[in-house]
Amino acid sequence: MIDTENLYQVLSTDICTPIPEATVSRIISRPPFITVPGVSNIRDLSHGNGVRPGFVYRSGNLSDITDEGKSVLVARIGVSTIFDLRNQSEREKAPSPEIEGIKTIWMPYGARPASLNLRDFARKDHSAIGFVKMYMGILNSAAPAFRQVFQHVQSCPHDPFIFHCSAGKDRTGVLASLILLLVGRSHDEIIIDYILTRVGLESGRENFQQVLDLHLGTDQMRPEVAGLLELSGVRPSAMAAFLKTFEETYDGGVEGYLTEKLGFSRVEVQMMRRNLVD
Numbered sequence: 001m002i003d004t005e006n007l008y009q010v011l012s013t014d015i016c017t018p019i020p021e022a023t024v025s026r027i028i029s030r031p032p033f034i035t036v037p038g039v040s041n042i043r044d045l046s047h048g049n050g051v052r053p054g055f056v057y058r059s060g061n062l063s064d065i066t067d068e069g070k071s072v073l074v075a076r077i078g079v080s081t082i083f084d085l086r087n088q089s090e091r092e093k094a095p096s097p098e099i100e101g102i103k104t105i106w107m108p109y110g111a112r113p114a115s116l117n118l119r120d121f122a123r124k125d126h127s128a129i130g131f132v133k134m135y136m137g138i139l140n141s142a143a144p145a146f147r148q149v150f151q152h153v154q155s156c157p158h159d160p161f162i163f164h165c166s167a168g169k170d171r172t173g174v175l176a177s178l179i180l181l182l183v184g185r186s187h188d189e190i191i192i193d194y195i196l197t198r199v200g201l202e203s204g205r206e207n208f209q210q211v212l213d214l215h216l217g218t219d220q221m222r223p224e225v226a227g228l229l230e231l232s233g234v235r236p237s238a239m240a241a242f243l244k245t246f247e248e249t250y251d252g253g254v255e256g257y258l259t260e261k262l263g264f265s266r267v268e269v270q271m272m273r274r275n276l277v278d
Helices: 004-011 021-028 067-077 088-093 129-141 143-155 171-182 187-195 202-216 223-232 236-249 254-261 266-277
Strands: 056-059 081-084 103-106 161-164
Touching: 004 021, 004 187, 056 171, 081 143, 103 143, 129 143, 129 171, 129 223, 129 236, 129 254, 143 161, 143 171, 143 266, 161 171, 171 187, 171 236, 171 254, 171 266, 187 236, 254 266
Parallel strands: 056 161, 081 103, 081 161
Antiparallel strands: none
8 A cells, every 4th residue: 555645645636637547546446445336436434534434435426336336335335325415406417326225315405505716716826715615615505414414323323324425525525524523533634534535536537627628628827727627626725724714613613513503412412423433
């Protein structure tokens, strides 16, 4: 396996720069990544993160899962519930699969998602201002779905679950950070979990580049192009800035968000934490 320093360097690779296939294979063939045919960027959030093994999984969307992949989820991993964090239009374009033995839970957004300005992502210093705005907006718009996930953690501690958005990067990354904060993981550990998605996205990198060239052209000096490139990337600074802003916004950090925004009691939050680690 790649050592931590070199792994961090690989995961910080710009989205337009390919990662060698052998390097990608070496990383995704080992935990926390797991192999589920037809599903990209899927991994065990529990691995090395202080969460009880085999309880919490994250991924990109499951619409292309194969029959073999369904069997892996049910028989080998034992997933009981899928939480779909996507919006209605995304679900219509790529419907959730029917998997016998697994229920899929989806909730409409509780508020209109924050509008994105690609220029916020296009600063030459790679400022994370765009990501902070987007991720703080996700805390608001996806609150009904997030509440369902934490309700599951509280009430169904013996039922493994998986949550996903489209790529498994932003909405999924925000929710993963909340879970890891709840079990006391450091910001550095959460950032590593977040940027692992860079390898998970490699299989679709060429398709992304083709779409970018088709719709926006190749002039990366244009703010819109540069902004989209940043938005599609996975930079450590994005998660670092979000975590700082999040903990400055909610008194008590994740506990404050769970009680103030999602409406749980402190006793319920303590139960969630216990269920995640015991």
